[in-house]
Amino acid sequence: MAKIRTGFGFDVHELKEGHPFVMGGVQLEHHAGAYGHSDADVLVHAICDALLGAANLRDIGYHFSNTDNRWKGISSLILLQHVVELLKEKNYTVGNIDAMICLEAPKINPHIPAMKQQIAQAAGIPEDDISIKATTNEKMGFIGRQEGVVAYAVCLIERE
Template sequence: MNNFRIGFGYDVHQLQEGYEFWLGGIKLAHEKGAVGHSDADVLIHVICDAILGAADLRDIGFHFSDTDPQYKGIDSKILLKEVMKLLRNNGYELGNIDTTICLQQPKVNPHIPLMKQCLADVMEVKTSQISIKATTTEKLGFVGREEGVSAYCVALIQTKEN
């Protein structure tokens, strides 16, 4: 019998000129980038939080503190790979994730296939297990003013079959 568990993730990063913009493991060309201790990949961060939450393994900040110098500027794909190891070492496997990115500019939809492939490779899952959607906020709020990016993720995990 499978033991299913659900986790949820939410994250926000400020956008500023002079920073690279990493999203879903790929670098987007844009005049602004996300600000953070790591590479500030908001999509990977919410995926990590949703998976960790589903497995009752706390959150990304607990495992990879933003005050720890070893994570300064780190590629978030490395963090995601570690989260997947934690998941599997605790007897779980990923069922699927469903994500939503809230971003006014740049347009995300053209990049979704490459993001899905990148994330699937890092997570060692099928691309069909990863859903990425994008929306604007119709120019409302900090996202609409292009001051930041936010993302949401729901993850379904299940106990590994022996």
């Protein structure tokens, strides 16, 4: 009998002028980018937290501390690969990922196929098992003022 578990992830990063804007492993053109210890990819961070939570493996900050220089500037896709390895150690496989990005700009929809490809490759799952959606915050709050970006993710993992 398979054991199925779900997980939820959330991440938020401040946007700063002159920083690269990486989302789902894809660098997007924008006047500001997410600021953080790694590449600050909120989408991949939320996915990592969802997967870790589903397996009861704590959170992304526990495994990839922002005080550890090994993770400074690193691609979040590498962090995702590490998370998938941690799941494998507990005999879990990733079933599917559903994610939502909340920001005013840039437009995300044209980049979703490339993001799905990058995440699928890092997670070792088919692109069809990944859903990425985007919405705005209707110009309200820090997201509406383009001061930050948020991502949410849910996932399903399975153990035989």
